[in-house]
Amino acid sequence: VLNLPQFLEHTQFTSPVDGLKMNSEFPGAPDGSLTQRIEHKIFTEIVSKSDALIDCHGGDINEDIAGFVVASSSGNHELDKISLEMATCYPTALVHVFPSEPQGMSNSAQHLIGIPCIQLEAGTPYPIREEAVQFHIEGTLNVLKYLQMLPGEPKRNLNQLISPKRLKLFSEHNGVWNSRCQLDQSVKKGDVLGFIKNYYGDIIQTIRASADGIISMTRCYYAIKQEELLLVVSTLT
Known part of the structure; x- marks a missing residue:
């Protein structure tokens, strides 16, 4: 485990110590924040010798x-x-x-x-x-x-x-995510991929494919916040 505070806090992308993402700070900095120092250590002692x-x-x-x-x-x-x-x-x-x-x-x-x-x-x-x-x-x-x-x-x-492209689809509301697609599924532009429902069960957003492609990532959680990532469609053209 390279970033123990992030591991223990269960934070999915950014460190609770400095707010930085591990996979966005290469090659790091020896005198930077915790994440940057970790990246610098990895880069200089492992990657640079590979x-x-x-x-x-x-x-x-x-x-x-x-x-x-x-x-x-x-x-x-x-x-x-x-x-x-x-x-x-x-x-x-x-x-x-x-x-x-x-x-x-x-x-x-x-x-x-x-x-x-x-x-x-x-x-x-x-x-x-x-x-x-x-x-x-x-x-x-x-x-x-x-x-x-x-x-x-x-x-x-x-x-x-x-x-060449990964199209990311986001929630416009807080609510409950209801997926209607599966990983590796081929989709056409306009296909319904899922819904956001409010806490009473009413549909408040319909998620549609914005291009032809393949579903390469889906969301695990049902609970969803506004502007959170729901799906990724990988385009083929």
Whole structure:
């Protein structure tokens, strides 16, 4: 556990000590706040000595994620190619491509020190699904084979969908979330994905798909506040 105060407070994104998000502060700062100092320690003592970076994420406290990979784009054709090929080592049909910036997510390492980076997303806090665990294990072993760190040929998925956008759908009200969709479900623009109801059971917001795509994240909790994230639709065009 890297950030013990955040772990003990059950806060899903930001630290209760400094209000910062662990995956938004790379490469950190040695004289910064707690989160920034933790990130600096990880970056200088582990990431900077690595040949490649695999950042494994489970779903956050309120999320359920079927499994996808984020490859990195830094403008270096060879590095970007390796990052995308690492993503093909995972058993998923969906790959996102995020830019590698000088500061921010862990994939800043692709921009700063020239190593290929990917980020995995799969799972939910409870119940832990065996298929989500195996997504991480099997894919990572395949990457190690691809990088020739382990013997054998990697099993790669060469028919993945490269999705340029993740459309986030938010609640406009406090209330109760009623989902009408499932993870990995294909949806069309205008499809009803769920409802927000008030505490008397009346529908006060209908959530519709704003584009064709695949449901890549759903919300675990029924209780919802205004402006909280409900779903993510990964577009295919």
